[in-house]
Amino acid sequence: MASMRANALLEAALQLKGTGWHVVSSNFGGKPAQMEIVMEHDRVDLRCPACEAQCPGYDAVEKRWRHLNFFQYRCELVAKVPRVNCPRHGVRLSEVPWASAESGFTLLFEAMVMLLAAEMPVSDVAQMVDEEDTRLWRLIRRLVDRAHAEKDWSEVKAIAIDETSARRGRSYVTVVMDMDTRAVLYLGPGRDSNAVRSFCEQLQAHGGDPATIRWVAMDMLHCYAKGVRENFPNAQIVYDRYHVMVMAGEAVDEVRRKMQRNGAQLKGSLWVLRGNHWNLSAEQQLQRATLAKTYKPIGRALALRSALQDVYGASKADGAELLRCWCRWAARSRLEPFKKLAQTIRQYWNGIVSYFDSRLTQGAIEAINGIIQLAKRRARGFRNFLYLRTIAYWNTGKLNIDTSAILPT
Ligand SMILES: [Zn+2]
Structure with a gap:
């Protein structure tokens, strides 16, 4: 392809007009055949x-x-x-319009890799575009790290902190999410107050002020509370509604298991008793009502759980008082699992009733956990925590990396 017309066509495709750059030749050669465009x-x-x-x-x-392939040909600009x-x-x-300084890829190629890396394991991307996966990882990390560093966190007021496993049953990582934008801000090793301090340092590096953090959602089982008190002087801890309801569900289950051990005919009742009644079929609802009538303790357990659900729907003015009533009822219920739940709620009282002020629920971070588990699979073969973090930030961090040029408009 030596003609002037081919050069003009490639110049138009590469959008070189007005840049001072011109295509002087293009050729196919080598083995496997590749295209080279000389400028x-x-x-x-x-x-x-x-x-x-x-x-x-x-x-x-x-x-x-x-550069992006030319039909089936690997394409390079020279x-x-x-x-x-x-x-x-x-x-x-001097700068070139098609690539950022020091990169061996054009901007369009980078954008395509970033789009693919959001959808599939990097090792698959590497195979697809025929590049070394280590080379692609360097590119992805460079773009993600830069976009993450540029994020402004000065508006962050409410966060959720949770843990997720980084490797099967072994190491844990701490995830911090902005509850307003639902972006993952931070992923760090460990699951204790040191992780909270490390997030606090990053918050400041991103233009945030620890004093403006007003709410921190977490579940009761973690040791993050100490870190929050030490680093965020104005933050109120919110123990999540989601986790309290999970505990209530487990309490119902325990009541059922105990009755079964004592000879009650409850085989197959697990799913009928689990979850909200509006998610059940008409037949299951009838089954549940029958079980509740036949086995009084199960009836009481179901009533307690659904009452707790109602408490969470109450207004800010009534919430705390209703929860107090609920705890008294649970304590007298003669159901050990619910007596224990009432004790737990009393033990973490302030953090639990602060839900009625903040209405913060951590459900979103549970969803993020799912995405991070997915990121783990995307980073497969690369065990290092940094790879997991890179993909997690790219998938959930709402980073500003421009891939629009190669998306259909
Ligand atoms: Zn100068």
Whole structure:
């Protein structure tokens, strides 16, 4: 493809008009066959990359970039990039419009890799685009780290903290999420107050102020509370409604298991008793009502759970008082699991009733956990925590990496 017309076509496709760059040749060659597009600069208007002042040329350095495939051909751009001699900044390589400095990929290729990495394991992306996976990881980490560092956290007021396993049953990581934007802000090793301190340091590095953190949602089982008290002076801990309801569900289950051990005919009743009645079929609802009538303790357990659900629907003015009533009822219920639940609620009272002020629920972070488990699979073969974090930030961090150029509009 040596004709002027082919060069003009490629120039248009690469959007070089007005940039001073021209396609001088293109060819197919090598084994396996690949396409090479050679470009030159007209050297009329050379500028320093640091101050954008017009500067005299110094020399030129040949560079190569991997570009989007041309049909089935792997495609590379080749150009002698002018170096300028800036009076203020010395000899500098000038910028090219199709790639960022120091990258061996064009911007379009980078955008495509980022889109693919959001959808499939990086090892699969590497196979698909025929590149070393370590090279792609370097690219992905560079773009994600930069976009993450640029995020402004000064508006963050409410966060949720939770843990997730980084490797099967072994190491744990702490996840912090902004409850307003639902973006994952932080992923760090460990699950204790040190993780909270480390997040606090990052918050400040991103322009945030620990004093503006008003609410922190978490579940009762973790040791994050100490870290929150130490690092966020104005934060109120919110023990999550979601976790309290999970405990109530477990209490119903325990009542059922105990009755079964004592000879009650409850085989197959597990799913009928679990969850909210509006999720059951008409037949299951009838079964549940019959069980509740036949086995009084099960009836009481179901009533207690559904009453607790109602308490969470109460207004800010009534919430705490209703919860107090509920605890008294549970304590007298003659159902050990519910007596224990009432004790737990009393033990964590302030954190639990603060839900009625904040209405913060951690359900979202549970969903994020699912995404992070997915990120783990995406980073497969790369056991390092940094790989997991990179993919998790890319999938859930709401980062600003522009991939629009290769998406259909
Ligand atoms: Zn300069």
